[in-house]
Amino acid sequence: MMSNPFRPQMAQQPPLAYNSMAELTRLAADTQMPLSQLKEMAAAQGQMQAAQESGKIEIPQVNFYPSRHSNTRKARRQDIKQAYRLLKPTKRSLWSPRRWWFGGKYRYNKNTTECCIDGCDVDHLIRVAGNIYDQIVDEETNQSLWDLYFKNPVTGEPEAFIARENVTSGRKMRGTYCPEHLHLYHLLCKWEKEEEREAEASTGTLNAKLKKGVSMVAVPMSVMRKKDDTPLELQKYAPFFEMMKADGIPIQRLYNEKGDNDIVMPIFDLRKFTGSPALVGGETMASVSVPSVQSAPNAVPTGGLDALLTATQEQLPEV
Numbered sequence: 408m409m410s411n412p413f414r415p416q417m418a419q420q421p422p423l424a425y426n427s428m429a430e431l432t433r434l435a436a437d438t439q440m441p442l443s444q445l446k447e448m449a450a451a452q453g454q455m456q457a458a459q460e461s462g463k464i465e466i467p468q469v470n471f472y473p474s475r476h477s478n479t480r481k482a483r484r485q486d487i488k489q490a491y492r493l494l495k496p497t498k499r500s501l502w503s504p505r506r507w508w509f510g511g512k513y514r515y516n517k518n519t520t521e522c523c524i525d526g527c528d529v530d531h532l533i534r535v536a537g538n539i540y541d542q543i544v545d546e547e548t549n550q551s552l553w554d555l556y557f558k559n560p561v562t563g564e565p566e567a568f569i570a571r572e573n574v575t576s577g578r579k580m581r582g583t584y585c586p587e588h589l590h591l592y593h594l595l596c597k598w599e600k601e602e603e604r605e606a607e608a609s610t611g612t613l614n615a616k617l618k619k620g621v622s623m624v625a626v627p628m629s630v631m632r633k634k635d636d637t638p639l640e641l642q643k644y645a646p647f648f649e650m651m652k653a654d655g656i657p658i659q660r661l662y663n664e665k666g667d668n669d670i671v672m673p674i675f676d677l678r679k680f681t682g683s684p685a686l687v688g689g690e691t692m693a694s695v696s697v698p699s700v701q702s703a704p705n706a707v708p709t710g711g712l713d714a715l716l717t718a719t720q721e722q723l724p725e726v
Contacts, residue, residue, distance in 0.1 A: 418716055423445060423448050423449035423452055426449060431445045431446060431449060434473070438473035438474060438475050438482065438485070439473075439474075439476070439477075439478075439482040439483070440473040440482070441477045443546040443547065444594055444597075445473070446546065446593075447543065447544075447545065447546060447590060447594075448471070448590065448594070450542075450543060450544075451586055451587045451590040452468070452469070452587060452597055453541060454539045454542050454586065455539065455585070455586060455587050456466075458532060458539055468587075469493060469587045469588060469591060470493070471489060471490065471493055471591055472489075473486060474486050474489070476514065476689040480605070483598050483601065483602065484602075486598060487595060487598050487602070489598065490574075490592075490594065490595040490598075491574050491595070493524075493588075493591065494524070494570075494574045494584075494588060494591060494592055494595065495524075495572075495573070495574060496513045496515070496516065496523040496524060496570060496572060496580060496582065497513060497514045497515055497523065497524050497525070497526075498512060498513055498514065499511065499513070499514050499656045501511065511581070513580065514526070515582050516580050517581060517582070517584045518581055518582070519568075519569065519581065519582065519583045520568040520583075521582055521583070522583060522584055522585040522588060523570045523580055523582030523583065523584065523689050524584070524585070524588055525585065525588075529583055529585060530623065532585065532586060536686040538553060540552040540553040540556075540557060540586050541553040541554075541585040541592055542590070543586055545593070552586060552589050552590060552593065555593065556568040556589060567580075567583060568583050568584065569581070569583060570582055570583055570584055570590065574592070574595070575595070575596070575599070580614075648673075651673055655679075656673060656674065656679075657673075657674045657676070658671060658673050658674065659671070659672040659673075659674055660672075660674070
């Protein structure tokens, strides 16, 4: 077959699973692609190849090669374009009569147990090969593909991932993605989020949001509701403290070295209710200074305990 001169063929490269850590590090520097994503992709290819060798199941290789463009943004856009091309469902030939039947446009679109791209038996990879989806983990979130895409985000119940005709948009199909294609889809979603984040930071997207009635409101941290860490045994006394707070009764709080409140003491000052000058501030306790008895260290006054009490009373101020 003659190659298309307007679309040069990409040179075939060995799978990432065969590369060492040094080679992956060098590839990450050459392609502007994070090393963590290359490691995830190499792990996905390794798991699929191991399942192919042990389970005797035919698993096509995902021929994704990161762009080597020197510009990070342009390299990411080329990777996004290549990912869309590889993740689109496989269509039947234009000359196939089954393509023009109802629901026969795509070759692998029977149910959620086969990949819509290569027709891989997903049920075998889950039940026999040890659930490869659960073995491919995102290093940033420490969550596997099974946790991210095969569970209902609200209920947490197992739920099949359904592919779309245009990868991230379009009608839902009946097929799904094999682990390696699903990992590429996961990376594609990450790259598009980075594109949107950079676009919002560089362009005037705030004006477009304001036209849609969206406004940014700064909420003080003090207004936000704090988490109630009151023990269950003390929650029944909450109305009692609310009554003291309404009546203006001061409460003394003692904190430890870590800044945690260890002791709480309500103060009922009779002067507040009889009209006499009361405590000021509501959080301090009145103190009476008592002169200390100066004596030598470890010295016991002569005369025993009665002499000690007599000496102390003589130094106390008269009331």
